[in-house]
Amino acid sequence: MKVGLFFGSFNPIHIGHLIIANTIYDRSALDEVWFVVSPQNPLKKRKSLIHEFDRLKMVELAIEANFHFRASDVEFHMPRPSYTIDTLTYLSEQYPQHEFSIFLGSDNLKQFKKWKNYEQILEQYQIYVYPRPGEKLSFDHPAFHEIDAPLLDISATFIRTSIQEDKSVRYLLPEKVEEYIRDKKLYS
Secondary structure: OEEEEEEEOOOOOOHHHHHHHHHHHHOOOOOEEEEEEOOOOOOOOOOOOOOHHHHHHHHHHHHOOOOOEEEEOHHHHOOOOOOHHHHHHHHHHHOOOOEEEEEEEHHHOOOHHHOOOHHHHHHHOEEEEEOOOOOOOOOOOOOEEEOOOOOOOOOHHHHHHHHHOOOOOEOOEOHHHHHHHHHHOOOO
16 A cells, blocks of 8 residues: 655644645545654744644544545654654554655755655655745655645644634634634633
8 A cells, every 4th residue: 555644743734734635645646645743843843732642633633534544643652853764664664565655845845854864765765745835846856756736825823823812713724623622722
């Protein structure tokens, strides 16, 4: 089975994430997309993250109607911070029958060479690159595959700020995710 891994803090998961995942799934030969909830990204500050189990639950709620999507807490059980190569290695060992690839926004291409063992990722895995506003796609490696996806500029920071300011986030979040945030009083 071909599995695309969509890594993220998903703080919170929003419609932009879902549109990107669905677009890549639809325009590739992937059988499934796994949303890998990262407890701690080594290149991001941790201060604004809500608890990882709340973020995992929101992913589960957001994707429950799509049987091609799956939520993964694999990084919850690994050393922190999470490094993509470590997760890829672990998943490849646990699921040798699967062929894994990763999703990468074009805005992350600039930092890709800062990733732990990025050369190994390029050698062993395919990378689906989706466009981000203001970023040109520039890469020259056969592991990278440009995906024609909508250019979305939906920010989880904007969503969190809107919630803190008691502004509407309707249409930015799946309805069940918005209800979960409201019921648990997250980000307020």
